[in-house]
Amino acid sequence: MDNLESRIRALEASNRRQRNSIAALAAIIVGGTLIVATRLAGNATFDYVTCKGWKVVDQDGTERINAGTTSAGGAGMTWYDKDGKPRIQAFTSATGSASMSLSDKDEKTRIAAFTSATGSASMSLSDKDEKTRIRAYSMADGNAAMTWFDKDGKMRIEAGTNPAGEAGLTWTDGDGKKRIGASTWTDGNATIALFDPDEKNRIAAGTMADGNAGMTWSDKDGKARIEAVTMADGNAGMTWSDKDGKMRIDASTFRDGNASVVLFDTDEKNRIWAGTDIDGNAGMAWFDNNGNGRIDAYTKADGDAGMTWFDKDEKTRIEAGTKADGFAGMKWRDKDGKSRIGAGTWADARAAITWFDKDEKERISAATLPDGAVQLPATDLKPKP
Numbered sequence: 558m559d560n561l562e563s564r565i566r567a568l569e570a571s572n573r574r575q576r577n578s579i580a581a582l583a584a585i586i587v588g589g590t591l592i593v594a595t596r597l598a599g600n601a602t603f604d605y606v607t608c609k610g611w612k613v614v615d616q617d618g619t620e621r622i623n624a625g626t627t628s629a630g631g632a633g634m635t636w637y638d639k640d641g642k643p644r645i646q647a648f649t650s651a652t653g654s655a656s657m658s659l660s661d662k663d664e665k666t667r668i669a670a671f672t673s674a675t676g677s678a679s680m681s682l683s684d685k686d687e688k689t690r691i692r693a694y695s696m697a698d699g700n701a702a703m704t705w706f707d708k709d710g711k712m713r714i715e716a717g718t719n720p721a722g723e724a725g726l727t728w729t730d731g732d733g734k735k736r737i738g739a740s741t742w743t744d745g746n747a748t749i750a751l752f753d754p755d756e757k758n759r760i761a762a763g764t765m766a767d768g769n770a771g772m773t774w775s776d777k778d779g780k781a782r783i784e785a786v787t788m789a790d791g792n793a794g795m796t797w798s799d800k801d802g803k804m805r806i807d808a809s810t811f812r813d814g815n816a817s818v819v820l821f822d823t824d825e826k827n828r829i830w831a832g833t834d835i836d837g838n839a840g841m842a843w844f845d846n847n848g849n850g851r852i853d854a855y856t857k858a859d860g861d862a863g864m865t866w867f868d869k870d871e872k873t874r875i876e877a878g879t880k881a882d883g884f885a886g887m888k889w890r891d892k893d894g895k896s897r898i899g900a901g902t903w904a905d906a907r908a909a910i911t912w913f914d915k916d917e918k919e920r921i922s923a924a925t926l927p928d929g930a931v932q933l934p935a936t937d938l939k940p941k942p
Contacts, residue, residue, distance in 0.1 A: 615639065637660065661685065684708065707731065730754070755776065776800065798822070822846065845869065868892065891915065 613622035618643055621676040626635040630651025638644050642664050649655045655675030658666050665687045672678040676697030681689050688710050695701040699720030707713050711733060718724040723913055728737035734756050739749040743768025753759050757779055766790025775781050780802055785795040791812030798804050803825050808818040814835030822828050826848055831841040837858030843851050849871045856862040860881025866874050872894055877887040883904025889897050895917045900910040909924035909932075924932040 566601045568801070610625040611623070612620055615621050619637070619639060621637050621639075622634070623637070624632075630645075631649060633646065633648040635643050635647075636645040638777050640662075642660075642662065642687050644660050644662075645658070646660075647655075647657045654672060656669070656671045658665050658670070659668040661899040663685070665683070665685060667683050667685075667687075668681070669683075670678075670680045677694065679692065679694035680692040681693075683689050688706070688708065690706050690708075691704070693701075693703040700717065702715065702717035704712055704716075705714040707717060709731075711729070711731060713729050713731075714727070715729070716724070716726045723740065723742055725738065727735055727739075728893070732739070732754070734752070734754060736752050736754075738752070739747075741747045746763060748761065748763040750758050750762075751760040755777075757777060758775055759777075760772070760774050762770075764770040769786065771784065771786040773781050773785075774783035780800065780801075781798060782793070782800075783797050785793075787793040792809065793811040794807070796804055797806035801823075803821070803823060805821050805823075806818065807821070808816075810816040815832065816911070817830065817832035819827055820829040826844070828846075829842070830844075831839075833839040838855065840853070840855040842853050845851050849869060849873075850869070851867050851869075852865065853867075854862075854864040856889075861878065863876065863878035865876050868874050870892075872890075872892060874890050874892075875888070876890075877885075879885040884901060886901035888899045891897050893915075895915060896913050897915075897917075898910070898912055900908075902908045906927040907924065909922065911919055911923075912921040913922050922932075926932065
């Protein structure tokens with residue numbers, strides 16, 4: 558009996574020691590946990606952190622960054638603003654594609670970027686209503702383009718380049734019709750075209766690698782009406798055509814300094830010509846519908862000027878001219894080319910007029926002199942037998 562009681566007392570003492578030990582151990586564990594928790598609440602440095610997900614909260618406990626992976630092999634990361642709204646999202650997929658988007662404070666996507674496993678990439682910018690306004694992309698095959706859209710989502714401007722080195726730019730109106738197109742080519746040429754609301758080419762301009770350049774205006778029926786060109790050799794020209802495609806005006810400047818313009822009738826016959834040369838001379842000629850010259854006019858660099866009228870047989874009938882020394886004269890001829898009337902004024906104030914018969918013999922002559930004197934006819938006025 559005594560031995561049994563002794564064993565029970567010994568067991569109770571042992572049990573108390575165990576409880577005390579357990580309590581002490583619990584206190585140590587709790588204290589250690591508090592110490593660790595206290596340390597983690599401050600700054601901590603780690604060499605590596607390995608996890609399947611990651612979340613960062615601000616001082617108010619609001620989630621600001623969230624990162625994670627998917628079972629399919631994707632990975633993503635999201636940034637939130639202070640109100641918990643997602644503002645930036647980035648993602649990579651197991652297929653090799655990657656994307657990133659930026660949203661405004663109303664959670665509407667404003668910027669989005671994407672790359673594919675094949676090597677293509679794109680980027681788009683949207684307005685506050687999430688309508689795409691600008692889109693850019695580059696393709697693995699070397700093509701690249703950029704597109705601008707209006708507020709209604711209609712394409713208005715498109716620019717692109719291709720692997721060959723060519724580049725183009727297109728403007729479209731609100732109805733989706735092309736209005737302007739510009740291109741550069743690998744051979745060094747460059748062109749631009751303007752279209753009407755029916756997408757008909759109305760104006761086209763281009764420069765060539767050889768230094769030539771040209772421009773064409775067309776009517777609503779697609780017929781060229783005006784064409785202009787400059788050449789690498791220094792010559793330049795411009796032509797106007799009527800609605801039937803017939804040339805009516807042709808103007809040119811030449812590398813030697815000369816310039817001319819020609820006007821044609823509806824049968825494309827030369828009717829008027831005008832020109833200037835490098836020496837300062839200028840001239841003009843009128844032709845009839847048979848191509849015969851009827852009027853010639855000129856001014857010279859030395860101050861002389863003249864004008865001549867021809868009949869339908871191109872015979873000279875009237876001549877008028879002024880000289881640099883102040884003389885001015887005029888002569889009338891008959892159909893046989895013989896002088897019939899001659900008149901002139903001189904710088905010293907003399908003036909005279911003479912009539913000739915059909916044999917060009919002087920018949921009447923009168924003059925005024927600088928001193929005011931008048932010379933009356935001194936020639937035999939008897940009619941010829």
